[in-house]
Amino acid sequence: ALRPYLKRPPPVWVAAMGPRMLEVTGRYADGWLPHTMSPDRYADALARVRAAATAAGRDPATITPGLVMTGLFDSSHESCHAALESPAMRLAALVIDSAVWRDAGGVHPFGESFGGILHFLPTRYAPDDVRAAMEKVPWDVVHALFPHGTAEEMAAQVRAYERAGLRHVVFSNITAISKPQKAITSFTALARCARLLRRGAPA
Secondary structure (H helix, E strand, O other), rough: OOOOOOOOOOEEOOOOOHHHHHHHHHHOOOOOOOOOOOHHHHHHHHHHHHHHHHHOOHHHHOOEEEEEEEEEEOOOOOOHHHHHOOOOHHHHHHHHHHHHHHHOOOOOOOOOOOHHHHOOOOHOOOOHHHHHHOOOOOOOHHHHHHHHHOOHHHHHHHHHHHHOOOEEEEEEOHHHHHHHHHHHHHHHHHHHOOOHHHOOOOO
16 A cells, blocks of 8 residues: 555544544544534534543544534525525535434424435435425524625634534535625625634624
8 A cells, every 4th residue: 555645644534424424533533524504513512522522532633623604695694595496405404313303403304314415315205395395494594504695704603513523614605506696795795704704703
């Protein structure tokens, strides 16, 4: 086998949030990168990662807590609300697992044990079944599932995760999936959000 190019092998990041994978993260990973969930759920899951690290004889501080924040950015909150009303956002909500749905106050159309993207195999769902499930996605759930807002509002949401232990955020800007004409303004808002976070602007 080839030797590592650098003195250490590349860091291993685990992108998962189930109980078994949280333990695996604590035992072996250098970083943790789950998808968007509530700050309270994030803090609880991170505590499990750190407990698993301690049990394995590792320093929990060596594991970088990250987050993929899938959300919508724009110059106004109202514009983000308009984007959230798209059928594309209801479809996106269907591939989020049922536990996160419960945190958002909803019951997943595919059942209480639905595991999100891991369980969503498109070939197993007829198009009419998917459309019917989309009709069962409430506005309140879509609003709660996807962080959204102006640069300042999104920076404040990141700060809430920082208070829960977050140290590294990856933004997934899905505004243009719903509103293609908003691609430029949404990424402009994202860039401003990133600058605010780098400057350490308070929430």
